[in-house]
Amino acid sequence: MNKTLNRPIRVLVAKVGLDGHDRGAKIIATSLRDAGMEVIYTGLRQTPEMVVNAALQEDVDAIGISILSGAHMTVFPKIIEIMKQKQVNDVLLTGGGIIPDGDIKKLKEMGVGELFAPGTTMVTIVDYIRDWVSTNRNF
Template sequence: MNRPIRVLVAKCGLDGHDRGAKIIATSLRDAGMEVIYTGLRQTPEMIVNTALQEDVDAIGVSILSGAHMTVFPKIMNLMKEKHLDDVLLTGGGIIPEEDMKQLNDIGVGKLFPPGTTTTDIVEYITNWTKANRDF
């Protein structure tokens, strides 16, 4: 790789709990990735536009509000509209297993429940990027 992996870490909607997102952002940075953190209360449009402007390899959405079945499909649709077909959309939070499967079926990458190690997340993003991005 000629440059660090670039990851956008985002919080969408009215969910005001960002401690987990900040921990993930720090872990990704400590693993040598370049991390852009959007802060709280972002819309799907704001997230996708930032991803496009920052030329990221992956978007990680932290969601604890229960809006995952609305937020992830909206972000996926916007990514397709903006031709971000080679960017990973992943995330984590309070997402039931059945919903994770449905989201994976529409193209969302692996989703991480509470208790996942930061090492697992770093490895997943690193391996996905090496297999799917060309830089």
């Protein structure tokens, strides 16, 4: 049974690589804030290293990657690799954007959490993050 946290959930929202479209990421960040979460938005053109370092510095519960560029099969595995190197084992890596179903399956097998397609309701995303954090980081 999930328990309510006695603190706000902290989420890092990031755009990695040359993907220059961040309207969706900003909408997600605002919606997560509206749901009571603390959100750090890194802005455009981040590297996987910058994302993981920011997640460590900000002591986040979850990292959300917004990706529309088609580089998801490079970006997510690189972030996972860096998270393992830095022993970031208890932070949710999730995201969304334009990702084919077959690639979603492969990424989830590598350890990525849920990946959300355009049109997913904010309630679905908020509930997923809340449930994951309350189950895996309830401290």
